Amino acid sequence: MKFRPFYAVLEREVLRMIRQRTRLVAAMVRPLIWLLVIGGGFSATVGRTHGVNYQDFLVPGVIGMTTLFGAMLAALTTVYDKESGVMRMMIVAPLPHGWIVTAKMVSAALAAIVQAIMLIILLLLLGYFGKDTNWLLLAAAVPVASFACAGIGMLTASFSRTLDNFAATMNFVIFPVFFFSGSLYPTQTLPRALKMVAMANPYTYGVDFLKHAILPASANPDFSLALDIAVLAVFSIVALAIASWRFSQEAAVEPMIRVLAGKRG
Amino acid sequence: MTQTRGCWRASGEFRSAQENRHLVARPPENVQRLFVQRGIGLNPAIRASGLSKRYGEVLAVDDLSLEIASGEFFGLLGPNGSGKTTTIHMLATLIRPTTGSAEVAGFDTGRNAVRAREAIGIVFQESALDRTLTVAENLRFAGLLQNMPAKMITERSGELLDLFGLQEHRTKPVATLSGGMRRALDIVRGVLHQPKVLFLDEPTIGLDLPNRRRIWRFIEKLRAHTAMTVLLTTHYLEEADSCDRVSFIRKGRLVESGTPGAMVEELGKHILEVESSTIESVVARLEPKVGPCLRDGDIAMFRWAKEDVSELALLQAELAADVGSWKVRRPNLNDVFLWVAGGKALKS
Numbered sequence: 001m002k003f004r005p006f007y008a009v010l011e012r013e014v015l016r017m018i019r020q021r022t023r024l025v026a027a028m029v030r031p032l033i034w035l036l037v038i039g040g041g042f043s044a045t046v047g048r049t050h051g052v053n054y055q056d057f058l059v060p061g062v063i064g065m066t067t068l069f070g071a072m073l074a075a076l077t078t079v080y081d082k083e084s085g086v087m088r089m090m091i092v093a094p095l096p097h098g099w100i101v102t103a104k105m106v107s108a109a110l111a112a113i114v115q116a117i118m119l120i121i122l123l124l125l126l127g128y129f130g131k132d133t134n135w136l137l138l139a140a141a142v143p144v145a146s147f148a149c150a151g152i153g154m155l156t157a158s159f160s161r162t163l164d165n166f167a168a169t170m171n172f173v174i175f176p177v178f179f180f181s182g183s184l185y186p187t188q189t190l191p192r193a194l195k196m197v198a199m200a201n202p203y204t205y206g207v208d209f210l211k212h213a214i215l216p217a218s219a220n221p222d223f224s225l226a227l228d229i230a231v232l233a234v235f236s237i238v239a240l241a242i243a244s245w246r247f248s249q250e251a252a253v254e255p256m257i258r259v260l261a262g263k264r265g
Numbered sequence: 266m267t268q269t270r271g272c273w274r275a276s277g278e279f280r281s282a283q284e285n286r287h288l289v290a291r292p293p294e295n296v297q298r299l300f301v302q303r304g305i306g307l308n309p310a311i312r313a314s315g316l317s318k319r320y321g322e323v324l325a326v327d328d329l330s331l332e333i334a335s336g337e338f339f340g341l342l343g344p345n346g347s348g349k350t351t352t353i354h355m356l357a358t359l360i361r362p363t364t365g366s367a368e369v370a371g372f373d374t375g376r377n378a379v380r381a382r383e384a385i386g387i388v389f390q391e392s393a394l395d396r397t398l399t400v401a402e403n404l405r406f407a408g409l410l411q412n413m414p415a416k417m418i419t420e421r422s423g424e425l426l427d428l429f430g431l432q433e434h435r436t437k438p439v440a441t442l443s444g445g446m447r448r449a450l451d452i453v454r455g456v457l458h459q460p461k462v463l464f465l466d467e468p469t470i471g472l473d474l475p476n477r478r479r480i481w482r483f484i485e486k487l488r489a490h491t492a493m494t495v496l497l498t499t500h501y502l503e504e505a506d507s508c509d510r511v512s513f514i515r516k517g518r519l520v521e522s523g524t525p526g527a528m529v530e531e532l533g534k535h536i537l538e539v540e541s542s543t544i545e546s547v548v549a550r551l552e553p554k555v556g557p558c559l560r561d562g563d564i565a566m567f568r569w570a571k572e573d574v575s576e577l578a579l580l581q582a583e584l585a586a587d588v589g590s591w592k593v594r595r596p597n598l599n600d601v602f603l604w605v606a607g608g609k610a611l612k613s
Contacts, residue, residue, distance in 0.1 A: 002412045005410045011409070012406055085393045085394060085395075092359070094411065
């Protein structure tokens with residue numbers, strides 16, 4: 001196994017993250033708006049359920065949101081790489097192409113983890129965080145959820161050819177994944193159809209894992225911890241396998257090769 | 266028993282030699298002797314046999330066989346869309362041939378793609394750099410992808426940036442470099458890991474003349490420094506003049522191969538270019554005496570195999586009234602290209 005190429009992909013992701021400060025600021029502001037504005041507003045009307053007010057209930061949801069957006073946006077740079085030519089550097093490297101997909105997925109997860117940690121520190125400083133937190137469990141939940149989100153991102157990236165449909169990806173993948181989950185409400189009390197969708201959404205289990213780590217036991221997470229971990233782990237592996245397979249398919253690489261050859265369209 | 270098996274094996278070898286009969290681009294013996302003089306090895310760095318690539322209805326590359334000796338500077342020439350890039354991408358393991366196989370540095374490009382890629386450096390027609398990173402960061406990224414230790418990357422990129430005159434731009438983002446500098450950096454990226462075989466796919470496309478010349482000086486310096494095998498595609502024919510050997514490709518098929526000098530010689534001693542507003546009738550009168558021509562609008566191009574051009578002078582006097590311009594000149598590789606691209610055989 002060659003680890004330098006792997007490290008190269010991670011290093012580039014971190015460099016890019018540090019360079020693109022606005023992306024980082026947006027990653028902090030977005031969850032804070034949800035927590036302070038939406039959470040604040042609903043807290044006043046909904047009141048406390050299961051011993052938590054709505055704003056506190058929302059904390060795992062917005063941390064999940066950070067991992068979801070962080071991982072998705074980082075994974076979608078794979079599409080940008082395809083278009084900009086960086087992928088050319090990667091596909092000529094003496095590595096199996098699955099190794100590149102793995103490195104991209106790990107770096108997307110890493111980006112999500114870094115952003116989640118930053119948000120957690122911010123929330124701690126703002127005093128929204130920490131009273132019932134099981135830190136050990138949280139230290140496991142953030143990376144596991146991040147990997148699953150990176151998996152969703154790599155799957156999306158491996159099936160989209162150009163960045164033109166980036167807005168579509170945002171509307172038809174990221175937002176639905178976020179809304180059809182337990183981020184904003186418990187899934188158990190959802191109408192049947194919505195509940196089914198939420199249960200089929202791997203991200204739901206990531207948020208649930210975060211709830212186990214952050215909320216008091218009285219808040220009743222939706223699923224058992226074991227189920228959360230099992231679903232997230234299996235999904236991450238399957239997503240990686242499918243994305244790698246897609247990449248190894250000529251169908252996925254060849255349109256790009258045609259672009260490299262200057263034969264657009 | 267042992268003998269039978271030996272026979273069987275021998276017949277298998279015989280058969281495979283038969284299959285290789287269409288290795289049209291293998292250097293002929295006189296060329297091979299020339300290579301030995303120039304220190305070019307004869308173990309093929311690149312070997313392709315019967316490569317074809319089909320995209321739906323289009324046969325982009327058609328039964329292409331090719332051997333390129335290690336250390337050779339080989340030019341693959343042809344018009345746009347003739348299959349040059351598809352060939353390079355198949356040889357560089359980036360796309361799979363529909364049929365046929367290829368080896369680079371002794372490694373099969375299908376079964377052993379990763380090992381083959383270790384020996385390959387490739388410069389694409391379009392840039393393969395991250396515009397958001399600096400020159401040094403790009404090279405570090407490329408080097409690490411090639412599994413090079415960080416120290417070696419710094420040393421090698423230092424040397425190459427010196428050679429290419431990019432040293433003072435090390436810390437600038439690639440987006441701020443000019444097109445020529447970016448292309449130079451792309452080549453540095455392609456050779457950073459000291460590949461045995463370098464593919465240059467139209468390395469000077471889209472560059473102005475001074476930048477093209479500069480890129481060519483770099484490539485010459487590189488070749489002087491290393492024993493790299495280079496496969497070049499270009500349609501700037503003057504750039505292919507320094508190749509050890511060139512092959513012309515047309516509609517996915519290799520049509521002519523040889524040293525640039527020999528091919529120019531084969532075309533003829535002189536080229537006659539005639540321009541006329543009544544070119545049809547002029548051609549009709551010239552063709553029986555001079556041979557077939559290549560037409561381009563009002564211009565017709567004829568080959569003349571003899572050193573003596575007095576016969577042409579007579580023809581010129583005869584046709585003077587109908588002819589706008591009459592030019593007799595020495596042929597060059599461009600003429601070979603036009604001749605071959607026009608679908609004409611080189612042998613008269």
